[in-house]
Amino acid sequence: MWLPHTRRTLFKLVCCLQTFLIIFVLLTKDKISQRRARMSRTFAIDLAGDTFRLNEDPFQFVSGSFHYFRAPPGRWCWIMRAMRAAGLNALSTYVEWRSHEVHPGHYHYDGHRDIEHFLQLAVEEDLYILLRPGPFNHPVYQRYVTRWFQELFPRIQKYLYGNDRPIILVQVENEYGSDAECDPAHAVWLRDLLRTYVQDKAVLYSTDGAFDAYLRCTVDGVYSTVDFTVFKDVNVSFQAQRTRAPQGPLVNAEFEFFPMLLWAGMS
Numbered sequence: 470m471w472l473p474h475t476r477r478t479l480f481k482l483v484c485c486l487q488t489f490l491i492i493f494v495l496l497t498k499d500k501i502s503q504r505r506a507r508m509s510r511t512f513a514i515d516l517a518g519d520t521f522r523l524n525e526d527p528f529q530f531v532s533g534s535f536h537y538f539r540a541p542p543g544r545w546c547w548i549m550r551a552m553r554a555a556g557l558n559a560l561s562t563y564v565e566w567r568s569h570e571v572h573p574g575h576y577h578y579d580g581h582r583d584i585e586h587f588l589q590l591a592v593e594e595d596l597y598i599l600l601r602p603g604p605f606n607h608p609v610y611q612r613y614v615t616r617w618f619q620e621l622f623p624r625i626q627k628y629l630y631g632n633d634r635p636i637i638l639v640q641v642e643n644e645y646g647s648d649a650e651c652d653p654a655h656a657v658w659l660r661d662l663l664r665t666y667v668q669d670k671a672v673l674y675s676t677d678g679a680f681d682a683y684l685r686c687t688v689d690g691v692y693s694t695v696d697f698t699v700f701k702d703v704n705v706s707f708q709a710q711r712t713r714a715p716q717g718p719l720v721n722a723e724f725e726f727f728p729m730l731l732w733a734g735m736s
Contacts, residue, residue, distance in 0.1 A: 509524060510631055511524055517716065520718050521718055530558055530637070531558055531559065533560055535549070535562055541580075559599060560597075562599070563601045569584075584625065601643060602639065603642065604617070629667060639674070640676060641688075641691045642656060645686050656687070660673060675693050679707070696721055698724075
């Protein structure tokens with residue numbers, strides 16, 4: 470014969486088991502949904518539609534430059550929020566090699582050099598990232614570039630868009646065509662090096678002045694964009710981009726609103 474307290478105990482056990490199963494199913498379903506969301510996260514160029522696509526939807530970014538190493542970390546969040554308040558949905562930043570590798574083979578990520586903290590703040594402030602790791606260097610530096618990227622990218626790969634984070638674009642070189650000695654073979658080498666880290670998790674792009682001569686070292690597999698100032702004719706400038714990127718979105722990747730300032734004695 471079942472005793473009353475025995476039935477109550479059994480009832481409690483059944484209720485606890487049901488509650489556990491419900492929680493388990495909900496958590497499992499949530500994890501599956503998150504996994505599917507990560508699998509569907511894509512950022513790509515729609516050449517036929519002349520646009521970017523974010524998770525297959527047409528997308529336009531409006532970014533501003535904010536270089537983390539030029540501001541104290543205590544101001545990073547405030548600056549990002551000011552950018553959002555101004556209507557921007559993305560920011561562009563260089564990665565200053567010399568700040569991180571002050572001495573050969575010795576790397577620093579503290580204080581104003583804490584790039585991972587900077588990228589995490591961008592996640593929290595809902596800003597996309599245009600990452601510009603460079604470097605603007607001659608092929609003789611390839612061995613050092615390789616070592617630097619081997620150190621840097623394992624730290625920041627998790628912040629690529631395809632990995633559920635904000636980096637949508639990664640720049641290959643910077644205005645490389647402005648160098649009279651620019652070498653397409655070096656640009657191809659750097660593209661391939663970056664591909665090993667970026668893969669299909671973000672889009673590789675280049676930035677050059679809006680002149681045919683400056684675009685001579687663009688390479689396949691790297692989306693060619695231009696930069697120009699407020700003093701340039703927009704249509705003429707984008708015509709230069711179209712010589713290298715006949716289809717795809719028109720992009721001024723570095724819109725300059727003042728003439729370049731030089732140190733005294735330089736020209």
